[in-house]
Amino acid sequence: xxxxxxxxxxxxxxxxxxxxxxxxxxxxxxxxxxxxxxxxxxxxxxxxxxxxxxxxxxxxxxxxxxxxxxxxxxxxxxxxxxxxxxxxxxxxxxxxxxxxxxxxxxxxxxxxxx
Amino acid sequence: xxxxxxxxxxxxxxxxxxxxxxxxxxxxxxxxxxxxxxxxxxxxxxxxxxxxxxxxxxxxxxxxxxxxxxxxxxxxxxxxxxxxxxxxxxxxxxxxxxxxxxxxxxxxxxxx
Numbered sequence: 001x002x003x004x005x006x007x008x009x010x011x012x013x014x015x016x017x018x019x020x021x022x023x024x025x026x027x028x029x030x031x032x033x034x035x036x037x038x039x040x041x042x043x044x045x046x047x048x049x050x051x052x053x054x055x056x057x058x059x060x061x062x063x064x065x066x067x068x069x070x071x072x073x074x075x076x077x078x079x080x081x082x083x084x085x086x087x088x089x090x091x092x093x094x095x096x097x098x099x100x101x102x103x104x105x106x107x108x109x110x111x112x113x114x
Numbered sequence: 115x116x117x118x119x120x121x122x123x124x125x126x127x128x129x130x131x132x133x134x135x136x137x138x139x140x141x142x143x144x145x146x147x148x149x150x151x152x153x154x155x156x157x158x159x160x161x162x163x164x165x166x167x168x169x170x171x172x173x174x175x176x177x178x179x180x181x182x183x184x185x186x187x188x189x190x191x192x193x194x195x196x197x198x199x200x201x202x203x204x205x206x207x208x209x210x211x212x213x214x215x216x217x218x219x220x221x222x223x224x225x226x
Contacts, residue, residue: 034214042219042220043204043217043218043219044157046214090157101162101172102157104156106154106156
């Protein structure tokens with residue numbers, strides 16, 4: 001069965017430090033992959049997506065993610081975290097048969113220390 | 115902003131009562147989705163629609179029904195609410211020719 005795993009429930013980093021959030025997926029075909037961010041009490045905002053082509057994708061707010069087929073991973077990175085990045089981050093896989101039903105990971109909550 | 119609104123934004127109800135949540139979009143997108151968000155589970159798909167009167171079940175559809183009589187509105191109904199349906203409910207649309215989904219602001223539902 002298809003699944004998405006975000007192994008880290010909580011991550012704490014200092015402002016200015018680099019960040020990597022992990023995402024692993026299980027899916028038979030080449031997936032469509034997404035990262036979303038959710039600030040407290042808000043809806044989800046799309047950070048970036050991967051469909052095909054260049055495996056390093058750039059998103060909004062200075063985030064990037066790298067698709068590694070051999071590791072079934074799509075990790076999110078940012079070179080220097082800002083206090084405003086504190087939020088919950090969700091990785092998702094779109095099942096490409098018919099409608100694009102998403103499977104979400106359970107999320108990683110990021111805390112940023114001043 | 116993909117022109118998605120959800121109503122109500124907050125609701126408290128009692129076990130056994132019917133509840134209907136509304137998702138409204140202004141851009142005539144064909145695909146619409148209802149998710150629930152619970153701690154430790156991320157978002158899970160309840161139902162989705164691929165056109166007027168065309169709907170299908172998602173991963174956690176038991177206890178929920180949906181209707182879509184107009185392109186712009188997708189209704190989620192809890193026929194008889196239970197405490198296990200206390201959750202935050204998100205509606206999403208999918209833009210044409212793309213697999214990207216955009217989410218509404220959510221409805222926080224509490225079933226006492």
